[in-house]
Amino acid sequence: MAAAIALIFFYAPLDEDGLNQKIFYFHVPIAFTAYACFGWGGWKALRHLWKRDEGADLESYVAIHLGVIFGALTLVTGSIWARFRWGHWWEWKEDQLVLFLVLFLFYCAYFMLRYSLPPGPQRANMSAVYALFGVALIPVSVLAIRLSQRFIHPVAFNEHGTNMAASQFFTFCVALAAMLTLAATMYSIELAGKRLDARLRELREALQ
């Protein structure tokens, strides 16, 4: 993460967007990480329904929880960028923004569904089915900018490759790797904490 920040501020050149472009190196990797977390949550939900993997439900829940955190950061950093670039915090006519918001709210509702049911196989199954439905929204959200007729939102990647200099692309890749590593670390720590919590509960019940 330190290397990514150093590259962003001391190596990557400024483009026509000026200093504001520095937000891109955090905003886009955070958005990609949110997609990755939702995708991983969907994969674990599928494993739960298909193979009945023990613990897949908890893994799916933790991944979606992280996806929501990264999703919220995507919306906030994007809004800060837009406020300077477009002069307002949000653009309702921009398909990609609205679809990302829909995806984010869809996964926020996942927690409402999950905690409205008592713990057990029913809750795990319902949560897994819901998480899988959300996965369908990910490609729609990613491809929305290509489907859209309006191109207010900048396009960093298109069919011809990247719309940036090699040094900018290198910095972006390092920032993306840093963000994915951070998410993987958070995932492992949160999952270990939740598993330990469950084990301790079992132990307390056995001792009392």
Added chain:
Amino acid sequence: MSTEGKYVAAAYLVVFVVLLAYVLIIALKLQRLAQEVAELVELAQKKQRDPERKAVAVG
């Protein structure tokens, strides 16, 4: 600092604050788990020292 610089600083600050809050929440949770482990160890030791006594009729 320029207006542009303020927006960039705000964006990075938001990410930093959210991550810091997450780390603090996890740290508090770990503290609670450590406390719970200590309680359970104490409970297990107590059970080991003082096994259940059978009820004996007196009088």
